[in-house]
Amino acid sequence: MTLDEVDRAFLRTLVADATVSAGELGRRHGLSQPAAWRRVKRLQDAGVLAGRRIEIDHEALGFGVTVFLGIKLATKGRVSLEDFERAVAAIPEVQLVHHVLGLYDYRLRIVARDLADFERILRRRIMTLPGVGEFEANVLLSEERLLGPV
Known part of the structure; x- marks a missing residue:
């Protein structure tokens, strides 16, 4: 799959915070919400985006x-x-x-x-x-x- 600069910007944003919505991605990177959603969907369908994860703060749980x-x-x-x-x-x-x-x-x-x-x-x-x-x-x-x- 060939990625353009907008795809790469989306990936950088989502790696930093996987909870960013398609609407917010669009606002940050100059696209409409539907256009941003289509790009995210294309990245998911291609297997480039493989799930969303929550990061646990082990130190907050007592694992220092x-x-x-x-x-x-x-x-x-x-x-x-x-x-x-x-x-x-x-x-x-x-x-x-x-x-x-x-x-x-x-x-x-x-x-x-x-x-x-x-x-x-x-x-x-x-x-x-x-x-x-x-x-x-x-x-x-x-x-x-x-x-x-x-």
């Missing part, structure tokens, strides 16, 4: 620590990737699971109340998962949201 955990499976032949993925998906503190290529097989995004809570999650939940071998934790210090190549 975010950790990125790289995990290398010890026994890839004996434990299936699906078994590992199913087991890790059952841990509520795990926010994202990425199957990656590189030093580690998986990269997890985990939220915890504090470092002691993360240690509890690591010892009781992560280290007991099927096939876990080596791992490395990186604590998030700050995060900037970027729009990417739009």
Whole structure:
């Protein structure tokens, strides 16, 4: 799909705030509400816009620590990737699971109340998962949201 500057402007606006209406998009970018709606619909139909999400403020819920955990499976032949993925998906503190290529097989995004809570999650939940071998934790210090190549 070819995107023009108005499409890109719509995408930047919607990435920043998915609740912006077609009427507001039109006002911000010089189009009527019906024309803006048609563009949004075209972007949705093409799969460029894939849903609208709510962002949860984990810190407001008492989760003050975010950790990125790289995990290398010890026994890839004996434990299936699906078994590992199913087991890790059952841990509520795990926010994202990425199957990656590189030093580690998986990269997890985990939220915890504090470092002691993360240690509890690591010892009781992560280290007991099927096939876990080596791992490395990186604590998030700050995060900037970027729009990417739009």
